Amino acid sequence: MTMPCDDAGTSKVQRFEVFTGAGQRRDWPPEVKAAIIAESYSKQETVCAVARRHGLSPSQLFTWRRQLRKQMEARGVALPVAPTMAPAFVPAIIEEPPSIEPAPAKRPRKQARAKDSAVELEIDGVAVKIGRGADAGVIAAVIEALRATR
Template sequence: MTETVTVRRVEIFTGAGQRPSWSEEAKRQIVAESYSGLETACAVARRYGLSPTQLFTWRRTFRTPAAQSAEPMFAPVVVEPVKPEPSPPRRKTRRPRRGGIELEIDGVVVRVGSDASAKTVVAVIGALKAQR
């Protein structure tokens, strides 16, 4: 008697099973993409069919001083115009209450209510003048 078995998953491997051979220029380009910050290094590795370990090995290889070329190279630079920062919102100045006093000395605003004693007003004015 023959028994029937249901297959849930089938993987088909094509080719000779050899690893792809990457040129040094292609490796450098892939490593540069992994440092771009647009996607994770693991996502870059997946896109190229690499294991993350292989990509990190390439990154380490190209960081070593022996891997540096003798020729000077230019790094890509992006220049963006500087946007002026918006000025902070101006505070609305309040109008003094009826019978009150508003003093402004060197940018310092002091409001004295109508119920303040003359002694307090003189002391406030003296303190403001002393700060000048």
Template sequence: MSRLEPTLELEHQVRRIEVITGAGGRRRWTVDDKARIVEETLEPGASVSMVARRHGLTPQQVFAWRREARQRSDEAGPRFIPAIVEAASTPRQRRQQAAPMVLIELEIGGVRMRIGDGAKASIVSAVIRALKATS
């Protein structure tokens, strides 16, 4: 009996067949989907590999999306973010403060930065970029 003829021997029977259904080829991810997945990786304690696996991606793909998002945000320049406005102090309370009046206070990645009167915009943006790069 040749190997090409069908046999009933157990060692030659097909035991499992996988059927793949659905559209083949590359998946197209919208910008919103990519942003949502990248945002998941930025959560405290998140693992890029776990997030990638959950969405059926490779970690390399998610790292590439993170790199693209960082480049886009660097190119976009300064953006507006929600601000927390505290009640203004009275003139007497301001005189009692030893520190100079702070105009802007930023917190990025747990690091707080205060920007006082007369700070150059180029220095402020350089410090913000450096803080963002470390977070």
């Protein structure tokens, strides 16, 4: 039976984990638990990375952290909370484009045209002559190069 949400074979596997062992509950000594929880608060790695390195599921480590927080609050001790920074924006600087004075009108010069050129282009004072028999790809590349310099 296929479900509309079934994407088997259409998406790549991001990460694949294999859990080995009997699948029995593990009893973690309090000292080891405390060390793992402290390591997860060190901000040197993500909580998920710490959990994976110790063979835990990330949800288990998050549960331990929540239980510790509740125990500390019950005793009247609050865990330090890292200050959250308010979102900030990068200042935008808008500069006026330099005023371009129009170039004085030039009289078009009549140039002697080469008899062997098939295509002649003149853009912004740049003249390009492409000879007969040039490949269409070469002509397209020349035109693209002229567009890119504008």
